[in-house]
Amino acid sequence: MFKAILLSKTDSGVDAQLTELDEAQLPEQNVTVRVEYSTLNYKDGLAITNKAPIVRQYPFVPGIDFAGTVEQSDDPNWKAGDKVILNGWGVGESHWGGYAEKARVKGEWLVPLPESLSSRQAMAIGTAGYTAMLCVMRLEALGVTPDKGEILVTGANGGVGSIAIAILAKLGYNVVASTGRVNEAEHLKALGATSVIDRAELSSQGKPLVKSRWAGAVDTVGSHTLANICASMNYGGVVTACGLAQGMDFPATVAPFILRGVTLAGVDSVYAPIETRIEAWKRLATDLDAGKLEAVSQEVALSEVIESANHIIEGKIRGRLIVKVA
Structure with a gap:
């Protein structure tokens, strides 16, 4: 069992709850990742508050990005222990996302975490x-x-x-x-x-x-x-x-x-080709001052995401919200 934020459709709208899921409930894909950090973006706020039709199928785990460690892989490009990042590809919109301690995704959606960045720093960037x-x-x-x-x-x-x-x-x-x-x-x-x-x-x-x-x-x-x-x-x-x-x-x-x-x-971040993604993350590891990054970041627990989603929609969040998932 692992913790996750689950969106469920109800007669009155969409209900968001922090709950526990079984690994058998994860979508069928070829790489399982132990999620360490995610972020809270405006699109995530829309999904959780149901202010826009970001999510169209329920039940659903939101979260459009995450960083973590590969736990199991049937993709030859990845092995257990690899540090990875995921952005886009409909994750958190049409495919279960990063607000869970485990995620199962296509290997081709993943990007290697640059050696000079930690998972937390990668999601401060997000x-x-x-x-x-x-x-x-x-x-x-x-x-x-x-x-x-x-x-x-x-x-x-x-x-x-x-x-x-x-x-x-x-x-x-x-x-x-x-x-x-x-x-x-x-x-x-x-x-x-x-x-x-x-x-x-x-x-x-x-x-x-x-x-x-x-x-x-x-x-x-x-x-x-x-x-x-x-x-x-x-x-x-x-x-x-x-x-x-x-x-x-x-x-x-x-x-x-x-x-x-x-x-x-x-500029589209969701379906950018893999070569562009890798280049962007390499550049972020060198062209972004880590001190300034920390200055615009604050960390919340997975249990605080639902409340924070309302704050981001209301324009009360400054800079980056890092979600500590693990």
């Missing part, structure tokens, strides 16, 4: 940090170098935003943080932001084009915010879009793209 690294890699691939100008990061106090700031700052970029909690400006500057702006400057309906300012951007918000970012990019600037905290809509015009040559680059 899907949020991995997504942030994918955004940085996309900016680099599209020619956005530190000498090009300011980089805007929205949702700066969230998991993706805070780690994106830390990575970009270490790489020498001039980072401007956008947040609804400007009272936490000093915290964002400690991560590496050179200045902080109120998200209200970007969140309302704007004009098709405004004065150009940004060489690049990491946007976790979407909706009017993303449209206003595109409208204020420098000529040839690049916007990486990876979130929809404000909304899924994109009320923009083609003006920034045909008049300023702006690139809007979508």
Whole structure:
């Protein structure tokens, strides 16, 4: 038997409980992992609170990422004792996830834990940090170098935003943080932001084009915010879009793209190819200051996840929540 958070469908909605499961209840896949740490992401919060249809089959174990040790494997690429990370592939959405002391998954979904990272550090990074690294890699691939100008990061106090700031700052970029909690400006500057702006400057309906300012951007918000970012990019600037905290809509015009040559680059963390995943985790092990990572992280027990899920939906969580599972 092992502990897990189980979501069950009821007449009144979805019930989330910390319970015990038998290993025979795990899904049928070829690698069993003893989960040590997971994280609490916004998507996990939506799943547990049932604020959005993240989970469509019940009963279900949520948790979109985890780090741990292989316990048993029928995949030739993995053996008992291997340290692994999992992000994406529908885990925590359509396949049982990381909020359990054991998980059974496809071997092809796993990535080796870099030797310089512990399981806890990997989940301090988690899907949020991995997504942030994918955004940085996309900016680099599209020619956005530190000498090009300011980089805007929205949702700066969230998991993706805070780690994106830390990575970009270490790489020498001039980072401007956008947040609804400007009272936490000093915290964002400690991560590496050179200045902080109120998200209200970007969140309302704007004009098709405004004065150009940004060489690049990491946007976790979407909706009017993303449209206003595109409208204020420098000529040839690049916007990486990876979130929809404000909304899924994109009320923009083609003006920034045909008049300023702006690139809007979508970043997906769920189905990124294995080569990209391995490269991102290698980069995270070297391009992210461990001290700054600890500064944006706090740890909760598996028993505290359900309560914390409500807090993350209410916008009360700053930075990263690490879940100690084992």
